[in-house]
Amino acid sequence: MPWWCSRLEPQPPVPHSMCVHVNGALIFRSGSANCESIEGTTAVAVGEGSYASVEEDADNTAIAIGDNSVAESGDVGRGNSLIAVGNDSIASNSVGNDNDIIAVGNDSEAFNADEGDANALTVIGDGSFFSIQGESGCMVIVINGQEFGGC
Numbered sequence: 001m002p003w004w005c006s007r008l009e010p011q012p013p014v015p016h017s018m019c020v021h022v023n024g025a026l027i028f029r030s031g032s033a034n035c036e037s038i039e040g041t042t043a044v045a046v047g048e049g050s051y052a053s054v055e056e057d058a059d060n061t062a063i064a065i066g067d068n069s070v071a072e073s074g075d076v077g078r079g080n081s082l083i084a085v086g087n088d089s090i091a092s093n094s095v096g097n098d099n100d101i102i103a104v105g106n107d108s109e110a111f112n113a114d115e116g117d118a119n120a121l122t123v124i125g126d127g128s129f130f131s132i133q134g135e136s137g138c139m140v141i142v143i144n145g146q147e148f149g150g151c
Contacts, residue, residue, distance in 0.1 A: 019045040019052070035062075045071075047087070054082075064091075066106070084110075086126070096136075103128075110142075 017031025021043040029035075033050045035043035040058030045051055049068040054060040057078040062071035064084045071082040074094040081099075084091040086106045093099050096116040103110035103123045110123040114134035123130050125144035132138050138151035 017046070017048045017050065019043070019050075021052075035064075041073075043071075045069075052082075054080075060093075062091075064089075080112075084108075 017033040019029045019033040019035035020027040021035040021037040024037055024039045032048050033045040035045045035052040037043040037054050041054035041060045043052035043054050043062045045064045047067040047069055050064045052062040052064040052071045054062045054073040056076055059078050060073045060080045062073055062082045064071040066085060066087045066089055068088045069084040070090045071084040072092050073080050073082055077093055077096045079098040080093045082091040082093055083102045085104045086108055088107045089103045090109045091101045091103045093101055093112045096112050098117055099112045099119045101110045101112050101121050105124055105126040105128055107127045108123050109129045110121050111131040112119050113131050116132050116134055117136040119132050119138040121132055121140050123142045128142050128145055130140060130142045135151040139149045141148045
């Protein structure tokens with residue numbers, strides 16, 4: 001065996017469906033994952049049918065990991081982080097600034113809807129759901145349907 005072969009580390013396989021979009025440019029796409037970004041934003045989707053999008057304003061990041069997962073920044077907002085991890089999970093920000101919206105678990109959903117700023121929402125557990133409706137300064141954690149914190 002040549003000397004250089006012994007120094008190569010095994011590399012993990014690239015997922016079959018993955019999309020990376022940074023500053024309005026597609027960096028990588030394979031399979032059925034889709035993503036979109038504009039200048040100053042980052043979108044990453046990993047999993048069959050997953051979707052990550054940050055199409056409005058700058059300083060937003062959307063990461064969707066899991067089959068049919070969605071991380072999406074909506075109409076208007078800056079400084080938002082959206083993370084969905086799990087099959088069929090959703091993390092979404094409709095309108096608002098400086099929000100951290102996280103959904104972890106299969107079929108979990110976390111929403112910042114109707115103009116809300118500086119919210120931190122984390123939803124953990126399969127089938128868990130929470131939506132902040134037009135309030136600001138909320139800190140909510142939902143674990144398997146049990147709510148902690150508030151607005």
